[in-house]
Amino acid sequence: MYSPKTYAKHGLLFFLTLTATTLAGGEWLFGRSILSSERPLTWEYFLRAMEFSIPFIGILLVHELGHLFASIYHRVNASLPYFIPGWLGFIGAPSIGTFGAVIQMKGLVSSRRKFFDIGIAGPLAGFVLAIGVLLYGFTHLPEADFIYEIHPEYLDPDYDPEKQEGVMDLKLGYNLLFWVLEKTLADPEKMPNMSEVIHYPYLFAGYLALFFTALNLLPIGQLDGGHVIFGLFPKHHKTISMTAYTVFIFFAGLGVVSPFEDFNYLLIALPLYVGFVFICYAKSGLTMTNKLMIALLIVALQYSLVSFFPTLEGYSGWLFFAFLLGRVLGIQHPPVADNRPLSHSQKILGWVAILLFILCFIPQPFIID
Incomplete structure (x- = not known):
């Protein structure tokens, strides 16, 4: 089906991405980098970092294979998964080693049922493996003093992390599923706080998997969740997609502009922000006037x-993804020739996918101080 050259190309990208996520894992888990002379990423720590990279990349692989096998089943021509390496340690920036993975649909998807099956297969397959990784992570936590290997400074009774300058404090936000698994499975004496989960490879890999699952299941446009909504609600999917996208960008931008900012700053920031929101609706199918009215509103x-609520804040980190959705991917779903309704079993799976989105979505996934 695929040529040896194709297998070689995709295999190389997979290897590079696995290597990149292992390098990133060494930085997150142990604070070690191949570019550091003080805390170098030795071969020993590189191998230990694979406890993060293998399950994480494995979940992404299973997700994409779910799409691929569904495509093959429905005789839709599709590429092998493209893994995108993205280690940014060489410029001193934090990263998880990858920008994700995708398959390219090369054939026409002619029916609603096919779109549904191909869209939902990836998140469901990846989610099953993610749950397995999290179950293992929560039930095999190291002893509580494990954290001193990473942060020996915590042994100093006078150490106060809030008084440290130039140190990035990253805290992971909760979602419903992660919280429930923690409360039901983890030993409270061994369970780290959400600022330290990045040092626990299986928990961190599983957390990122839930994050990407929810991201793909957003009920917008041509995301996996968009395919699900297109299948479940053939008459209302446009309204649902537009509403979900508007709520998403509304939450993301809460607090970006505030009446408590300097007036001169607002004179510049407000028009620029309105322009940004306007651009985000570029592929909405709305008229110019309506796009401008929505942005202003x-x-x-x-x-x-x-x-009225000065402490109210969304998550500005979502704005870049909102831009990609609105400007690049679009928030509309392509039409199909075959509009037969979903089968009963497909409808059940569709509602399961909506439930998974609710359980996995993280309003504020990465909180940085």
Whole structure:
């Protein structure tokens, strides 16, 4: 089906991505880098970092293979998974070693049922493996003093992390599923706080897998969740997609502009932000006037809410993804020739996917101080 050259190309990308995520894992788990002379990533720590990279990349692989096998089943021509390496340690920036993985649909998807099956197969397959990784991680936590291997400074009774300058404090946000698994499976004496989960390879890999699962299941456009909504609600998928996207960008931008900012700053920031939101609706199918009205309304409501609730804050980290959705991918689903409704079993799986999105979505996934 695929040529040896194709297998070689995709295999090389997979190997490079696995290597990149292992390098990133060494930085997150142990604070060690191949570019550091003080705390170098030795071969020993490189191998230990694979406790993160192998399950994480394995989950991404299973996710993409779910899409691929569903495509093969429905006789839709598709590429092998493209893994995208993304280690940024060489510029001193934090990264997880990859920008994800995708398959390219080369054939026409002619029916609603096929779109549904191909879209839902990836998240469901990846989720099953992610649950296995998390179950292992929560039930095989190291002893509580493990953290002193990473942070020996914690042994100093006078050490106060809040007084340290130039140190990035990363805290992971909760989702419903991670919280439930922690409370039901983990030993409270061994369970790290959410600022330290990055040092626990299986928990961190599973957490990232849930994050990407929810991201793919957003009920917008041509994301996997968009395919699910397109299958379940043939008459209302456009409205659902547009509403979900608007709520998403509204939450993301809460607090970006505030009445408590300097007036001169607002004179520049407000028009730029309105322009950004306007651009995000580029592929919405709306008229120019409607796009501008929506952008103005969103910013006005955000500004007003923050006026009454000064501590109200969304998650600006979502804005870049909102831009990609609106400007690059689009928030509409392509039409199909075969509009037969889903089978009963497909409808059940569709509602399961919606439930998984609710369980896995993390409003504020990475909180950095």
